[in-house]
Amino acid sequence: MMFRETIYALSSGALPSAVAVIRLSGPHVREALTRIVGFVPEPRQLVLATMRNSSGEQIDRGFVSYFAAPASFTGEDAAELDSHGGKAVVAALLKELSSIAGLRPADPGEFARRAYLNGKFDLTGAEALGDLIEAETEGQRRFAVANTGGRTAALYQGWRERIIHTRAMIEAELDFADEGDIPESIGSTVLSSVTELRQEILSHIEGYSTAEILREGFQVALIGPPNAGKSSLLNALVKRDVAIVSDEPGTTRDLVVVNLDLGGMKIVLTDTAGIREGAGKVEQQGVERARHAAGSAHLVLRLQDITAPPSFGLKDEYTDEIVVLTKIDLDERVSVGDPPDPGHLAVSAKTGEGLDALLALLQERATKATGATGGFVPFRERHLVHLREAERLLGEFSAARNLGLELQAELLRGASLALGRIIGDVDVEDLLDVIFSRFCVGK
Incomplete structure (x- = not known):
C-alpha cells in the first residue's frame, strides 16, 4: 500500500541515553535525508554524517542508514538517524523533521501496521511481535x-x-x-x-491454556486465616516489602499481586485477605476477593500458622492446593525436613528456611503446566x-x-x-x- 504521509518517531526508548534512534518511513524519506544530512546514503549502509537544521546549523554528528522500498521493515522507503541520546539533541532533530512537508509523528504501532498492510507479516505475526516486545521472562x-x-x-x-x-x-x-x-x-x-x-x-x-500461562503467568494464590503469615511470606519470596505486615487481624483487605521470574517462567503471586468467620462488611469484601482469586488460580498455597490451632474458617477446597506451615522458627519441634505431614511444606519468612524448596516447587508446577509447547x-x-x-x-x-x-x-x-x-x-x-x-x- 502507498501512504501519502511519511511518519517518524524516536524508536530507542527513554532519554537520555547513549544513542537515540529516530526512524522514518514513507514517500518523503529521501527528501528528509537530503534536507537533514545533505544526501541519501546507498541502501543498507551505515554512514557517518552531520545532521543540520534548515539554517545549516549543526544539530549533531552520527550515523544514517537508508532502506529502499520494498526491502525495509515497513515495505516503504525507510531510514534511521542514530544520534547522541541527549534530550536537546533529539528534540532538535524531531523539530526539524516536523517542519518538512509531508512528515508527521507516528502513532503507536504505526510502523508495524504499515509492515502488515504491505505484506511483511500476517496478523498472527504482528500479534507475536507485540508479545515479544512485552515479554518479561x-x-x-x-x-x-x-x-x-x-x-x-x-x-x-x-x-x-x-x-x-x-x-x-x-x-x-x-x-x-x-x-x-x-x-x-x-x-x-x-x-x-x-x-x-x-x-x-x-x-x-x-x-490454549498452556499459551495463557506462558503469556499471563502461572497464577498462585496465598490464602489462610488472619495472621497466618501470608504477607510476610510474599515479602520474603520477592525480597522486598510489597505487602503491609501487622499483628492486627484484617490488615490485608485487597489483593496484592507481584510477579516472579523463576527459570524463565512468569509466576504471579497473589496475597489475599485473611479468611475468617464474623468478618465485618469491609473485611468481608476482601474475603470474597480472596476466595475468587483462589478459585481462579492454577495453584493455591493454604497457609497455616504452626503456632496456632487449625482454622475452621477455611472450608473451601481447591483442585490443586498445598498446605504451607509458617513461622516454624517459633516452634522448635518443627523443621523444614520434618513437617507434621509429609504432604506439607514448612517455611519461615523470618529466617528463610524452606523458601528455596517452595520456590523450586512453584517453578516445577509452572513448568509442568506449560509442558513442551514449541510455540505451536x-x-x-x-x-x-x-x-x-x-x-x-x-x-x-x-x-x-x-x-x-x-x-x-x-x-x-x-x-x-x-x-x-x-x-x-x-x-x-x-x-x-x-x-x-x-x-x-x-x-
Missing part, C-alpha cells in the same frame, strides 16, 4: 519468537486450503453432476477428511474464538448429511472464513486499531 520471549516465525499462520492457512478444496469438490458435484468426468457422490467421500481436520483443530484448541498453540483469545467457530461449523457439516450440498458448502465457507480472520486474510479492518495501538510509539 525468558519463557515468554522464546514463546513469542516461536510464533513470529510464521508457523502458526502456515498451519491455519493449510487448514483453510483443505476446507476450500473440500468445498470445491462439493460444489463441483452440485454444479456439474451431469458431466461425465465428475464422480458421483463426491460429498460423501469428504466426510472423513473433514472429521480428521476437525479433530486436529480440537487438539490445537486444547493448547493458539496464543491469543481472538484466535480461540475463530478456531471454535471453525470447529463448530465443521461439526455441523459432519452431522448434517441430509442438509443438501448447498448448505454443506455454506458451512465449509463459514469455517474457511473463520480461519482466514485469524491470519488477517478477510474482514479484520476493525481489529487493526485494537492490535497495533498496544505497540509503543516507534514500532
Whole structure:
C-alpha cells in the first residue's frame, strides 16, 4: 500500500541515553535525508554524517542508514538517524523533521501496521511481535519468537486450503453432476477428511491454556486465616516489602499481586485477605476477593500458622492446593525436613528456611503446566474464538448429511472464513486499531 504521509518517531526508548534512534518511513524519506544530512546514503549502509537544521546549523554528528522500498521493515522507503541520546539533541532533530512537508509523528504501532498492510507479516505475526516486545521472562520471549516465525499462520492457512478444496469438490458435484468426468457422490467421500481436520483443530484448541500461562503467568494464590503469615511470606519470596505486615487481624483487605521470574517462567503471586468467620462488611469484601482469586488460580498455597490451632474458617477446597506451615522458627519441634505431614511444606519468612524448596516447587508446577509447547498453540483469545467457530461449523457439516450440498458448502465457507480472520486474510479492518495501538510509539 502507498501512504501519502511519511511518519517518524524516536524508536530507542527513554532519554537520555547513549544513542537515540529516530526512524522514518514513507514517500518523503529521501527528501528528509537530503534536507537533514545533505544526501541519501546507498541502501543498507551505515554512514557517518552531520545532521543540520534548515539554517545549516549543526544539530549533531552520527550515523544514517537508508532502506529502499520494498526491502525495509515497513515495505516503504525507510531510514534511521542514530544520534547522541541527549534530550536537546533529539528534540532538535524531531523539530526539524516536523517542519518538512509531508512528515508527521507516528502513532503507536504505526510502523508495524504499515509492515502488515504491505505484506511483511500476517496478523498472527504482528500479534507475536507485540508479545515479544512485552515479554518479561525468558519463557515468554522464546514463546513469542516461536510464533513470529510464521508457523502458526502456515498451519491455519493449510487448514483453510483443505476446507476450500473440500468445498470445491462439493460444489463441483452440485454444479456439474451431469458431466461425465465428475464422480458421483463426491460429498460423501469428504466426510472423513473433514472429521480428521476437525479433530486436529480440537487438539490445537486444547493448547490454549498452556499459551495463557506462558503469556499471563502461572497464577498462585496465598490464602489462610488472619495472621497466618501470608504477607510476610510474599515479602520474603520477592525480597522486598510489597505487602503491609501487622499483628492486627484484617490488615490485608485487597489483593496484592507481584510477579516472579523463576527459570524463565512468569509466576504471579497473589496475597489475599485473611479468611475468617464474623468478618465485618469491609473485611468481608476482601474475603470474597480472596476466595475468587483462589478459585481462579492454577495453584493455591493454604497457609497455616504452626503456632496456632487449625482454622475452621477455611472450608473451601481447591483442585490443586498445598498446605504451607509458617513461622516454624517459633516452634522448635518443627523443621523444614520434618513437617507434621509429609504432604506439607514448612517455611519461615523470618529466617528463610524452606523458601528455596517452595520456590523450586512453584517453578516445577509452572513448568509442568506449560509442558513442551514449541510455540505451536493458539496464543491469543481472538484466535480461540475463530478456531471454535471453525470447529463448530465443521461439526455441523459432519452431522448434517441430509442438509443438501448447498448448505454443506455454506458451512465449509463459514469455517474457511473463520480461519482466514485469524491470519488477517478477510474482514479484520476493525481489529487493526485494537492490535497495533498496544505497540509503543516507534514500532
